[in-house]
Amino acid sequence: DGGITQSPKYLFRKEGQNVTLSCEQNLNHDAMYWYRQDPGQGLRLIYYSQIVNDFQKGDIAEGYSVSREKKESFPLTVTSAQKNPTAFYLCASKQGVSTGELFFGEGSRLTVL
Amino acid sequence: DAKTTQPTSMDCAEGRAANLPCNHSTISGNEYVYWYRQIHSQGPQYIIHGLKNNETNEMASLIITEDRKSSTLILPHATLRDTAVYYCIVRVVYNFNKFYFGSGTKLNVKP
Numbered sequence: 672d673g674g675i676t677q678s679p680k681y682l683f684r685k686e687g688q689n690v691t692l693s694c695e696q697n698l699n700h701d702a703m704y705w706y707r708q709d710p711g712q713g714l715r716l717i718y719y720s721q722i723v724n725d726f727q728k729g730d731i732a733e734g735y736s737v738s739r740e741k742k743e744s745f746p747l748t749v750t751s752a753q754k755n756p757t758a759f760y761l762c763a764s765k766q767g768v769s770t771g772e773l774f775f776g777e778g779s780r781l782t783v784l
Numbered sequence: 785d786a787k788t789t790q791p792t793s794m795d796c797a798e799g800r801a802a803n804l805p806c807n808h809s810t811i812s813g814n815e816y817v818y819w820y821r822q823i824h825s826q827g828p829q830y831i832i833h834g835l836k837n838n839e840t841n842e843m844a845s846l847i848i849t850e851d852r853k854s855s856t857l858i859l860p861h862a863t864l865r866d867t868a869v870y871y872c873i874v875r876v877v878y879n880f881n882k883f884y885f886g887s888g889t890k891l892n893v894k895p
Binding site: 675704706711712713714715716719729759761763772773774775776777778780 | 818820825826827828829830833871882883884885886887888
């Protein structure tokens, strides 16, 4: 079945460590997105990518990094520079510039100990 | 993209219609209205979208006022599985990148 796969679902890290969250899609979508969600809040855009080898900062990019070396993959690295990384992270994808909708993965919950 | 305003929470009896309002008074002519929902600790799920006309699909109906400054999402026969946070979003169709999700409306469907 086509969809978006995020891994790991749960992740614990110590302060000062970098961690990478995986996002893979087999929908052949051009655009991919990373959002962060804090408890009781809406989603905030971290980074997005419209095509391979290109990506742009969203509203809260500080302390995060991404790469887009393949169309189907858009990993997010949470660096030690992110002051409050404990959150629920959601990856999404979309087919091109159209009225189409975002498709989301099931999310990764990161807890910093 | 235009900002949206939604009630924080709503209750609905199981089997009854759930009507979720959204205000988007600053919406411009090329902005669509989208609705998503998020069941606890899952990724948001697309429900429906529209520009001017009312829309209906297998999940819901979307009613947009004539001046387009507000809309209502209707779940015709709410079930317990419809308990979720519902997000109303407006976006320019050619704005490739950004869907802004506010805090949404928590719909509680009760037996």
